[in-house]
Amino acid sequence: VVKITDVAQHAGVSPSxxxxxxxxxxxxxxxxxxxxxxxxxxxxxxxxxxxxxxxxNRTNVLALVVPLRQGVHVPVIMQVAVAVVTTARRFGFDVxxxxxxxxxxxxxxxxxxxxxxGFVVMDIExxxxxxxxxxATPRPSxxxxxxxxxxxxxxxxxxxxxxxxLCVEHLAELGHRSIALVGSPPEVYERGTGYAERVAEGFTRxxxxxxxDATVHACEATSEAALAMTWxxxxxxxxxxxxxxxxxxxxxxxVEALNRAGRRVPDDMSVVAVRPDELAMQxxxxxxxxxxxxxxxxxxxxxxxxxxxxxxxxxxxxxxPPRITExxxxxxxRAPQVSAAAAGRTTKGRPLTAERLAVDTRRKQP
Amino acid sequence: VVKITDVAQHAGVSPSxxxxxxxxxxxxxxxxxxxxxxxxxxxxxxxxxxxxxxxxNRTNVLALVVPLRQGVHVPVIMQVAVAVVTTARRFGFDVxxxxxxxxxxxxxxxxxxxxxxGFVVMDIExxxxxxxxxxATPRPSxxxxxxxxxxxxxxxxxxxxxxxxLCVEHLAELGHRSIALVGSPPEVYERGTGYAERVAEGFTRxxxxxxxDATVHACEATSEAALAMTWxxxxxxxxxxxxxxxxxxxxxxxVEALNRAGRRVPDDMSVVAVRPDELAMQxxxxxxxxxxxxxxxxxxxxxxxxxxxxxxxxxxxxxxPPRITExxxxxxxRAPQVSAAAAGRTTKGRPLTAERLAVDTRRKQP
DNA sequence: ATGAAAGCGCTAACAT
DNA sequence: ATGTTAGCGCTTTCAT
Numbered sequence: 001v002v003k004i005t006d007v008a009q010h011a012g013v014s015p016s017x018x019x020x021x022x023x024x025x026x027x028x029x030x031x032x033x034x035x036x037x038x039x040x041x042x043x044x045x046x047x048x049x050x051x052x053x054x055x056x057n058r059t060n061v062l063a064l065v066v067p068l069r070q071g072v073h074v075p076v077i078m079q080v081a082v083a084v085v086t087t088a089r090r091f092g093f094d095v096x097x098x099x100x101x102x103x104x105x106x107x108x109x110x111x112x113x114x115x116x117x118g119f120v121v122m123d124i125e126x127x128x129x130x131x132x133x134x135x136a137t138p139r140p141s142x143x144x145x146x147x148x149x150x151x152x153x154x155x156x157x158x159x160x161x162x163x164x165x166l167c168v169e170h171l172a173e174l175g176h177r178s179i180a181l182v183g184s185p186p187e188v189y190e191r192g193t194g195y196a197e198r199v200a201e202g203f204t205r206x207x208x209x210x211x212x213d214a215t216v217h218a219c220e221a222t223s224e225a226a227l228a229m230t231w232x233x234x235x236x237x238x239x240x241x242x243x244x245x246x247x248x249x250x251x252x253x254x255v256e257a258l259n260r261a262g263r264r265v266p267d268d269m270s271v272v273a274v275r276p277d278e279l280a281m282q283x284x285x286x287x288x289x290x291x292x293x294x295x296x297x298x299x300x301x302x303x304x305x306x307x308x309x310x311x312x313x314x315x316x317x318x319x320x321p322p323r324i325t326e327x328x329x330x331x332x333x334r335a336p337q338v339s340a341a342a343a344g345r346t347t348k349g350r351p352l353t354a355e356r357l358a359v360d361t362r363r364k365q366p
Numbered sequence: 367v368v369k370i371t372d373v374a375q376h377a378g379v380s381p382s383x384x385x386x387x388x389x390x391x392x393x394x395x396x397x398x399x400x401x402x403x404x405x406x407x408x409x410x411x412x413x414x415x416x417x418x419x420x421x422x423n424r425t426n427v428l429a430l431v432v433p434l435r436q437g438v439h440v441p442v443i444m445q446v447a448v449a450v451v452t453t454a455r456r457f458g459f460d461v462x463x464x465x466x467x468x469x470x471x472x473x474x475x476x477x478x479x480x481x482x483x484g485f486v487v488m489d490i491e492x493x494x495x496x497x498x499x500x501x502a503t504p505r506p507s508x509x510x511x512x513x514x515x516x517x518x519x520x521x522x523x524x525x526x527x528x529x530x531x532l533c534v535e536h537l538a539e540l541g542h543r544s545i546a547l548v549g550s551p552p553e554v555y556e557r558g559t560g561y562a563e564r565v566a567e568g569f570t571r572x573x574x575x576x577x578x579d580a581t582v583h584a585c586e587a588t589s590e591a592a593l594a595m596t597w598x599x600x601x602x603x604x605x606x607x608x609x610x611x612x613x614x615x616x617x618x619x620x621v622e623a624l625n626r627a628g629r630r631v632p633d634d635m636s637v638v639a640v641r642p643d644e645l646a647m648q649x650x651x652x653x654x655x656x657x658x659x660x661x662x663x664x665x666x667x668x669x670x671x672x673x674x675x676x677x678x679x680x681x682x683x684x685x686x687p688p689r690i691t692e693x694x695x696x697x698x699x700r701a702p703q704v705s706a707a708a709a710g711r712t713t714k715g716r717p718l719t720a721e722r723l724a725v726d727t728r729r730k731q732p
Numbered sequence: 733a734t735g736a737a738a739g740c741g742c743t744a745a746c747a748t
Numbered sequence: 749a750t751g752t753t754a755g756c757g758c759t760t761t762c763a764t
Binding site for chain 4: 420
C-alpha cells in the first residue's frame with residue numbers, strides 16, 4: 001500500500017509537508033501544495049487511519065448507538081442512521097455502528113480503545129443508564145432524546161410539548177371546543193422515554209390556554225382497543241369533535257371506528273395524528289399529521305457533535321419545532337345543532353345524567 | 367488513559383506478555399495469565415485500536431455497506447444490520463456503517479486507510495459496479511446477493527429459485543393444477559437484482575416438473591394494479607386455483623380482490639406470498655408465506671467473512687434453503703363438483719355459459 | 733516555507 | 749515461559 005513517504009518522495013518533499021498539506025495546519029506554497037495534491041491523487045493515497053489515530057489522538061470516526069427495543073419504529077431509526085452517516089461524511093467522518101444491547105459497557109470500550117472521537121446516542125430515556133458513562137467519558141456525545149436531567153449533556157429532539165400544543169392549536173382554530181388525546185400504550189408512559197408525557201403535557205396546557213374541553217387517554221396499540229376507546233370517548237365526551245392520536249399503529253383503526261360510529265371524518269370529527277412521515281404517506285386514510293423529523297435530527301446531532309469536537313459551545317438542549325401537515329381529516333367544526341343531532345344518535349338515546357357529567361372537564365360544555 | 371505498559375507494570379510483567387495474554391499467541395503460565403487478566407480488569411484496560419491496527423495490520427472492524435435505494439424494505443436492512451453487528455461482536459469485531467451512495471470509491475477509501483479488515487456488502491445486483499473493486503482489494507468481502515458472475519467472490523443469499531419451487535410444490539401437493547405467479551413490478555426485473563427472475567425461474571421449472579398449468583406476470587405495486595391483475599388472471603386462466611405473490615405491498619390487495627371477485631381464500635383459491643416476516647405478521651390476512659431470512663443472512667455473512675479472515679476456505683456461493691409457513695390462505699383444492707357448486711353460488715344463480723368462462727369473470731359482480 | 737526527528741501504543745520477531 | 753526491542757505510518761514539535 002502507498003504511504004505518506006511514497007507521496008513525499010513522489011512530490012519531492014518531506015513527509016511532514018504532505019501531512020501539513022492534508023491537515024492545512026501550516027501555510028504551504030501554492031506550487032508544493034499542487035504538486036503534493038497531484039501526487040496524492042495519482043498514487044491514490046489514503047492515510048492509514050490507525051497511524052493517524054495513534055499520532056494525533058483523532059480517529060475521524062463517530063459512534064452511533066441505535067436502539068433495538070421493540071416498539072421503536074424501525075424505518076425511523078434507519079432514516080436517522082442514514083442522515084448521520086451522510087452528514088458525518090460531509091465532515092470527513094466515518095460511522096461506527098453500535099447497538100444498545102451492550103449498554104454503557106460498549107461506550108466505555110469504544111471510548112477507551114480510541115475507536116471514535118465522539119458519540120451520537122439514539123433513544124435516550126428519562127433516566128437512561130448510560131448517562132453516567134456519557135457524562136464521565138472525555139469523548140463528547142450528542143443524545144437524540146431528552147433525559148430528565150440534561151446537565152453536562154448535549155441533547156437534540158423534536159419539541160414534543162410543542163407537538164401537543166400544535167395539535168390543539170390547529171383544532172382550536174378550526175373551532176373545535178371539545179377534544180381528546182388518544183395516547184400511547186400505558187407501558188410507554190411507564191418506561192419513561194418522556195416524549196409521550198410531553199405530548200400530553202403540551203396538549204393539556206394548550207387546551208387550558210384556549211379554554212377547550214380536553215381529555216387524555218392511554219391506549220393499547222390494538223384495533224380492538226382503538227374501537228373500545230372510540231366508543232368510550234363518544235360516550236363520555238358527547239360534544240367531542242376533535243381527536244389527536246399519538247399512537248401510530250391504531251390511527252387508521254380510530255378513524256374507521258369513528259366512521260362506523262356514524263361520525264364521519266372530517267365532517268363530524270377532525271383527527272390529527274403524530275406519526276412518522278413514511279407511515280403517514282402509506283396510510284389508508286389521509287390524516288392530518290405531525291411528522292417526526294428523523295432526518296433533521298440525524299443531521300443536527302452530527303452538526304452538534306462536530307461543534308463540540310471543535311470546542312465550539314453548544315446549547316444543552318436543542319428542540320426542533322414541529323410542523324403540521326394538513327390533510328383530509330381535519331375541518332372546521334360544524335354548527336352546534338348538527339353536533340347535537342349527531343350526539344343524540346351515537347349515545348343511543350341515553351339521557352345525559354349528572355352522574356355521567358360528573359367526571360371531568362366536560363361539564364364546561366353542556 | 368491506561369495503556370499496555372500500565373497493565374504490565376501493575377502485573378509485574380513485560381508489555382509483550384500482556385499482549386500475548388490478550389492474543390493467546392503464546393503459552394503463558396497459569397499464574398501470570400491470571401495476574402495479567404486481573405490487572406486488565408481492575409485497570410479497565412482496552413487496547414488502543416489505532417496502535418493495534420498499526421502494529422498488527424488488523425483492525426477488528428468490518429465494514430457493512432447498506433443500500434439506500436427505494437423499494438428495499440427498510441426493516442429487512444435493519445434486521446440484517448443488527449444481526450451483523452451482534453455476530454461481529456461475538457468475534458470481537460466492531461462494525462463500520464457505509465451507505466451505498468459513495469459507491470466503489472468508499473470501499474477503496476476504507477480499505478486503503480485500513481479502517482476495516484473486510485466487507486459485508488448488501489443488495490448486490492447482477493452486474494454490480496462495485497464488483498471490480500471488491501475483487502481487486504486485498505481485503506476479503508462477503509456479498510449478500512448473488513451477481514451473474516461469482517468468480518473470485520463469496521456470496522450468500524436466500525435460494526430464490528428454491529423459493530419459487532417451494533411455492534409450486536406446496537400448491538401442487540394440495541392438488542392445485544393451475545397456478546399463477548404475480549411478481550414484482552417490471553422495474554425490478556429490469557434493474558437486474560436477479561432474485562425476482564430467480565423466483566420466476568424456480569416457479570416455472572417446478573410447474574413444468576409437476577405438469578401444472580402456470581403463468582408469470584409482473585405487476586406494479588399498487589392496489590389498482592393488483593385489482594386489474596386479479597381480473598386478468600381470473601379471465602385468462604379460468605381454472606386458476608392458486609396464486610403466488612412475490613410483491614409485498616399488494617399481497618392484501620390481491621387477496622381482497624379475489625374475495626371480491628367471489629373466489630374465497632382459501633376455499634376457492636389458495637394464495638402464497640413471498641415476503642419479510644415482519645410484514646407477514648402484521649398483515650390483515652393470514653397468508654401462507656415464505657419469509658426472507660434477514661437475520662440468518664447477516665449471521666452467515668459475518669461467519670463467512672471471519673472464515674476468510676482466518677484463511678479458511680469458503681464456498682463461492684451459499685444459498686439458504688427457504689422455509690414455508692402455512693397459514694390460512696392455502697388449502698386442498700376442492701373437488702370439481704364442489705368447485706362447480708361454489709362457482710354457482712358466487713355467480714348468484716346465473717348459469718355457467720361458455721361465453722362467461724371464456725371472457726371475463728368480472729361480469730359475475732353486478 | 734519546509735525538514736528532521738521524536739514519539740503515539742502496540743505487536744511480533746528475536747532473544748534468553 | 750518470559751523479556752527486549754524494532755518498527756507499524758503518521759503528526760507535530762523543534763529547527764532552520
